[in-house]
């Protein structure tokens with residue numbers, strides 16, 4: 001099939017860089033003598049690559065994974081703006097079965113890399129909160145859809161821009177996200193109103209907070225209401241990241257600087 005070989009040759013022609021997603025040793029070795037930059041993207045650097053971008057969550061959709069890898073490699077300056085990058089990745093359970101050409105000049109960053117790496121909160125804390133929100137979105141509470149609002153990082157300022165709706169069950173506790181018992185508590189308390197406030201290091205500072213940030217200049221998609229407005233606005237008014245699970249459409253969204261930087265459907269996760 002020369003036609004197929006030619007087609008693939010066109011896709012990879014004159015690439016400026018190559019990005020290998022979770023390559024095994026054999027796949028990585030093939031690029032040992034490559035004369036263009038080779039960047040490895042994956043949950044861990046199993047092949048000891050010099051240029052490595054760590055995936056903080058298990059993006060199962062191809063676009064999310066590729067975006068994160070490209071945004072990370074640009075930020076770390078493994079690629080240059082304008083480079084044509086060839087990505088080799090896995091799709092639908094295959095291994096190294098997908099080759100995509102990405103023109104970085106046509107690529108507008110979604111901010112997903114920035115969300116994890118440059119948030120005030122530690123990357124692992126952002127990831128853990130994401131995972132709670134996704135799990136909650138998948139299962140709901142006793143089969144019913146639930147919504148939740150998590151405000152992560154810059155907790156002092158967030159506390160100043162909010163007030164309690166009820167007693168704070170985390171008042172004198174020293175519990176952290178990621179701890180299995182805490183995940184159960186977060187899910188239990190999510191039935192009630194308001195927001196969770198979480199510190200940079202992952203300490204749960206409060207539940208039941210009513211947020212009162214200035215909402216000037218914050219735009220949220222039509223159909224979403226006060227919870228999302230509060231999440232967007234607090235992320236603009238402070239250095240916090242807001243992670244919002246919508247009761248009405250079931251999606252998990254992350255807000256940073258007043259903008260949506262990531263949108264995930266828990267059902268597809």
Ligand SMILES: Nc1ncnc2c1ncn2[C@@H]1O[C@H](COP(=O)(O)OP(=O)(O)OP(=O)(O)O)[C@@H](O)[C@H]1O
Nearest residue numbers: 147193194210211224225226227228230246247248
């Ligand atoms: N300023 C706020 N601070 C904290 N929590 C809030 C705030 N405003 C609303 N909420 C919470 O969000 C819940 C849902 O409100 P609303 O339906 O207006 O939001 P929404 O953006 O449409 O979210 P959903 O998609 O989950 O319905 C409220 O019951 C309340 O618990």
Ligand SMILES: [Mn+2]
Nearest residue numbers: 224225226248
């Ligand atoms: Mn609503």
